[in-house]
Amino acid sequence: MDFLQTLKIALRALRTNKMRSFLTMLGIIIGIAAVIAMMAVGSGASYVISQQIASIGSNIILVIPGSTTSGGLRTGSGGAQTLTSDDVKAIMNECPSVALASGTVRSSGQVVYGNLNWSTLIMGGTPELFEIREWPVTAGRSIEQQDVDSAGKVCLLGQTVADNLFGSSDPVGKIVRIKKIPFTVIGVLERKGQSPQGTDQDDTVFVPLRTAQRNLVRSNHTTSVGALMVQARSAELLDKAEEEINSLLKQRHRITGDKEPDFSTRNLSEILAVAEKSSQAMSLLLGAVASISLIVGGIGIMNIMLVSVTERTREIGIRMAIGARKNDILLQFMTEAVLLTILGGLIGIALGAAGATIVSKMLSWPTLISIQSITVAFFFSGAIGIFFGFYPAKKAAGLNPIDALRYE
Amino acid sequence: MSAVIVLTDIRRVFIMGDQQFEALKGVSFAVEQGEFVAIMGASGSGKSTCMNLIGCLDRPTSGSYLLDGLDVGGMDADQLAEIRNKKLGFVFQGFNLLARTPAVENVELPLVYSGIHSKERRQLALAALEQVGLAGKEFNHSSQLSGGQQQRVAIARALVNKPALILADEPTGNLDSTTTLEIMTLFTALNRQGITIVMVTHEHDVAGFARRQLTFKDGQILSDCQTGQTSQTLLKA
Numbered sequence: 001m002d003f004l005q006t007l008k009i010a011l012r013a014l015r016t017n018k019m020r021s022f023l024t025m026l027g028i029i030i031g032i033a034a035v036i037a038m039m040a041v042g043s044g045a046s047y048v049i050s051q052q053i054a055s056i057g058s059n060i061i062l063v064i065p066g067s068t069t070s071g072g073l074r075t076g077s078g079g080a081q082t083l084t085s086d087d088v089k090a091i092m093n094e095c096p097s098v099a100l101a102s103g104t105v106r107s108s109g110q111v112v113y114g115n116l117n118w119s120t121l122i123m124g125g126t127p128e129l130f131e132i133r134e135w136p137v138t139a140g141r142s143i144e145q146q147d148v149d150s151a152g153k154v155c156l157l158g159q160t161v162a163d164n165l166f167g168s169s170d171p172v173g174k175i176v177r178i179k180k181i182p183f184t185v186i187g188v189l190e191r192k193g194q195s196p197q198g199t200d201q202d203d204t205v206f207v208p209l210r211t212a213q214r215n216l217v218r219s220n221h222t223t224s225v226g227a228l229m230v231q232a233r234s235a236e237l238l239d240k241a242e243e244e245i246n247s248l249l250k251q252r253h254r255i256t257g258d259k260e261p262d263f264s265t266r267n268l269s270e271i272l273a274v275a276e277k278s279s280q281a282m283s284l285l286l287g288a289v290a291s292i293s294l295i296v297g298g299i300g301i302m303n304i305m306l307v308s309v310t311e312r313t314r315e316i317g318i319r320m321a322i323g324a325r326k327n328d329i330l331l332q333f334m335t336e337a338v339l340l341t342i343l344g345g346l347i348g349i350a351l352g353a354a355g356a357t358i359v360s361k362m363l364s365w366p367t368l369i370s371i372q373s374i375t376v377a378f379f380f381s382g383a384i385g386i387f388f389g390f391y392p393a394k395k396a397a398g399l400n401p402i403d404a405l406r407y408e
Numbered sequence: 409m410s411a412v413i414v415l416t417d418i419r420r421v422f423i424m425g426d427q428q429f430e431a432l433k434g435v436s437f438a439v440e441q442g443e444f445v446a447i448m449g450a451s452g453s454g455k456s457t458c459m460n461l462i463g464c465l466d467r468p469t470s471g472s473y474l475l476d477g478l479d480v481g482g483m484d485a486d487q488l489a490e491i492r493n494k495k496l497g498f499v500f501q502g503f504n505l506l507a508r509t510p511a512v513e514n515v516e517l518p519l520v521y522s523g524i525h526s527k528e529r530r531q532l533a534l535a536a537l538e539q540v541g542l543a544g545k546e547f548n549h550s551s552q553l554s555g556g557q558q559q560r561v562a563i564a565r566a567l568v569n570k571p572a573l574i575l576a577d578e579p580t581g582n583l584d585s586t587t588t589l590e591i592m593t594l595f596t597a598l599n600r601q602g603i604t605i606v607m608v609t610h611e612h613d614v615a616g617f618a619r620r621q622l623t624f625k626d627g628q629i630l631s632d633c634q635t636g637q638t639s640q641t642l643l644k645a
């Protein structure tokens with residue numbers, strides 16, 4: 001029996017019971033639409049995270065001061081002031097796998113311009129920081145080495161700060177007060193957007209490292225830095241760079257044997273890779289939940305196919321009497337089931353894609369409909385037809401011709 | 409002349425729970441090629457049971473059956489399906505056409521299962537419909553055809569694969585006398601063309617079209633007589 005004929009018979013059977021066919025398909029339609037929409041939302045989220053990862057800069061290692069014990073009280077990680085500008089210089093000069101390094105200090109405080117004020121994060125850094133983070137200015141100029149050396153009272157504004165203090169006017173050259181000290185705005189940074197942790201990276205004011213060390217943070221050593229941002233020469237050299245930094249700092253800080261180091265290193269890319277993984281796991285989970293409805297839909301298909309086999313017992317008998325083999329009957333009912341699920345799948349794909357588009361328009365949530373997810377959904381719906389259609393089809397093919405013919 | 413059907417000591421026992429019923433109690437007869445045989449007998453005498461065995465729709469409990477020289481007993485389900493497809497044509501009392509399917513597609517069905525391509529299939533089916541006098545009704549569905557016309561479609565379907573044997577179980581049971589006459593005339597014509605026909609009926613008029621009458625009683629053959637076509641003379645008158 002040729003496939004075209006089988007297809008024709010199956011289509012006729014589905015047309016005969018249009019409403020029933022549609023209702024049966026509905027389970028698959030909803031399931032596939034849910035899977036497509038969930039995957040779109042999930043991969044949209046993954047995409048955003050990978051964008052954010054890129055926004056941090058590539059091949060970055062974070063060195064943060066460890067906790068210190070003073071008089072029995074341990075400060076939290078990062079609370080100690082064990083890292084200095086000299087450490088930064090040493091890392092730059094002595095670690096061959098390191099491309100760039102910048103010490104940073106962070107503080108928060110009010111920035112005032114005229115009668116407007118804005119509470120924000122204040123970061124001290126060196127010119128390397130902006131290189132590492134691949135963060136150019138859109139107006140004015142960036143912080144230069146000379147600003148750091150002279151501890152100049154200049155600052156760079158993140159876009160959020162610029163928007164809130166200056167609106168649409170140009171901030172470059174204006175004087176703002178940071179913690180009551182007047183600073184000249186030398187530039188505005190390009191918009192970066194959210195960090196993977198969800199904070200607004202543009203809600204920051206940058207000042208030269210030495211300026212921050214002297215004027216903005218209270219500290220005992222004016223050369224101590226809060227955290228180091230280091231960029232390895234390449235992704236392959238990340239681990240090596242981390243090792244080099246560890247051994248160099250241990251040596252410089254005279255940490256031997258099993259003495260606990262007073263600093264720690266973190267490979268930022270690794271942390272972010274974890275974030276990406278977890279978002280992928282999330283979209284997988286969403287997909288799994290959606291596929292439960294597919295299984296329910298598949299059971300619906302099986303149910304209707306069983307009903308259909310019973311209803312058409314006589315037809316099966318006629319076909320057998322006329323010369324249909326077991327496989328002809330099996331194939332006929334399988335084709336019907338697969339046709340149902342594939343049609344349902346196609347409608348579901350269209351609906352899911354439309355749904356995802358609407359969600360992304362209305363909630364401005366990014367969605368990504370991949371060819372891959374469409375292909376998977378298509379073949380999955382076909383597989384459901386094969387899986388759930390097999391038992392009813394087997395039942396039909398196993399009928400005894402004379403019993404089937406006699407069936408009332 | 410070669411035998412199309414050779415039945416030897418055929419028994420068929422139905423088992424229903426702990427009850428047994430022997431519907432055929434050792435039936436033996438042969439049908440030669442080109443014969444037109446009517447099987448008669450009271451209701452429940454085993455006529456249909458015997459026809460189903462001849463039609464390879466059912467298997468005997470014991471005994472041997474040679475169809476066109478082939479021993480059918482040892483065949484599996486798919487081989488039997490092929491025998492039904494190639495060597496046999498069925499005509500049922502209730503027509504047994506597919507609903508919502510045009511006449512021509514009903515007639516094509518045996519060809520579909522013997523793997524003949526659609527073009528040739530259509531040609532053969534149209535020719536068969538013409539042969540049974542249904543030219544012009546090829547694309548009507550069964551619901552748009554009279555009983556007699558539906559039975560003609562069924563006969564065309566039985567004919568289309570050029571079988572060695574046509575089996576008809578009470579083919580006129582659902583038809584009025586005029587239509588019965590038409591159908592029997594058709595059978596007679598087909599038999600004249602050399603097709604072997606075995607037909608079950610309980611009407612003597614209908615049986616009269618056959619040249620041989622087998623009478624069943626309680627699962628056994630009561631009589632087997634060559635009669636010539638008694639009804640054929642009636643028809644001519």
Ligand SMILES: Nc1ncnc2c1ncn2[C@@H]1O[C@H](COP(=O)(O)OP(=O)(O)O)[C@@H](O)[C@H]1O
Pocket residue numbers: 422423424429431449450451452453454455456457458
């Ligand atoms: N599948 C079956 N199961 C049990 N008994 C059956 C079955 N088919 C037929 N019989 C019995 O066999 C006997 C002969 O039936 P059948 O051949 O149909 O008679 P008829 O001569 O009227 O066509 C009947 O008594 C019937 O009840």
Ligand SMILES: [Mg+2]
Pocket residue numbers: 455456457
């Ligand atoms: Mg009967």
